[in-house]
């Protein structure tokens with residue numbers, strides 16, 4: 001089921017003590033049938049609001065939502081055939097785990113009505129998927145946050161919805177379970193082909209799980225594309241900074257007489273008019289090179305097994321220090337300065353409004 005958002009907008013009106021908030025600002029995008037799309041952005045950027053509108057719990061201020069060709073903007077929640085995992089789990093406290101999972105199936109009416117045994121089997125299958133089948137008789141209050149979260153996932157999956165909406169579904173799981181549940185969600189999604197929107201503020205999670213990623217900031221869509229494409233070609237400084245661990249290194253630079261200059265270093269020739277720029281360099285974008293043009297003060301070397309982190313400073317940097325990742329076999333002289341050459345495709349220039357400036361090789 002393809003999902004189309006057309007000028008989708010949500011303004012929360014002014015309250016007694018709060019100003020009006022535009023939580024989602026004219027979203028236009030299409031989620032192709034059977035794909036998993038991650039909505040990614042910092043806290044408060046409008047991810048949950050977007051999901052709640054797709055689900056039908058929030059009414060848009062403006063714009064439309066289509067499932068396939070059908071305009072469902074005014075269709076009530078219960079008729080949308082969506083499975084949703086809320087950020088706050090929202091389990092029924094008076095029901096057991098098993099009853100919680102069975103609930104969406106018991107609500108089916110008419111010819112869709114299922115027998116008790118089928119319902120129990122489906123519930124058990126969903127519970128097994130997320131490894132909570134041994135907790136079926138407990139009440140939510142007797143579960144940890146991570147266990148409650150998994151019950152919520154099972155409940156969303158059990159009725160095999162047309163659209164699956166997941167709002168930070170892994171936030172309360174420990175690192176290992178988070179990873180395995182993430183893989184499980186991806187597997188189930190691919191097996192069933194259910195169109196899925198997955199909300200997270202964790203860029204690594206978004207990149208690893210999604211077919212397409214939507215990066216948002218302050219209710220405004222910044223970029224939508226394949227995860228690797230966004231990482232390789234961020235449209236602005238915000239997106240460049242939001243993706244990647246360690247984060248991208250950002251420096252003050254300028255274009256002077258057709259050359260990119262960072263601090264005292266002339267980096268390379270560029271065919272651009274004179275201007276101030278921000279320079280983003282991915283941690284993997286620098287090569288230790290005794291003749292390289294980029295000269296840093298060496299602070300610390302962290303051997304991390306597979307690779308080595310070089311912590312250094314540079315007079316142009318916009319942060320406290322720079323982190324550069326090099327292969328562990330790289331030979332590094334123990335001295336005060338360290339020189340690098342740069343991989344041009346790992347370096348981005350941004351103008352004063354923080355939008356990406358196209359370099360020649362981008363064309």
Ligand SMILES: Nc1ncnc2c1ncn2[C@@H]1O[C@H](COP(=O)(O)OP(=O)(O)OP(=O)(O)O)[C@@H](O)[C@H]1O
Pocket residue numbers: 012013021022023041042043044045046047048049050087201
């Ligand atoms: N019911 C509401 N009334 C007024 N403002 C709201 C309401 N719900 C959300 N907001 C505001 O809308 C903006 C977007 O909120 P939303 O919950 O969609 O963010 P989010 O991206 O899901 O954040 P998080 O990662 O913290 O869950 C925020 O500024 C929030 O304060």
Ligand SMILES: [Mg+2]
Pocket residue numbers: 047048049087167
């Ligand atoms: Mg949220």
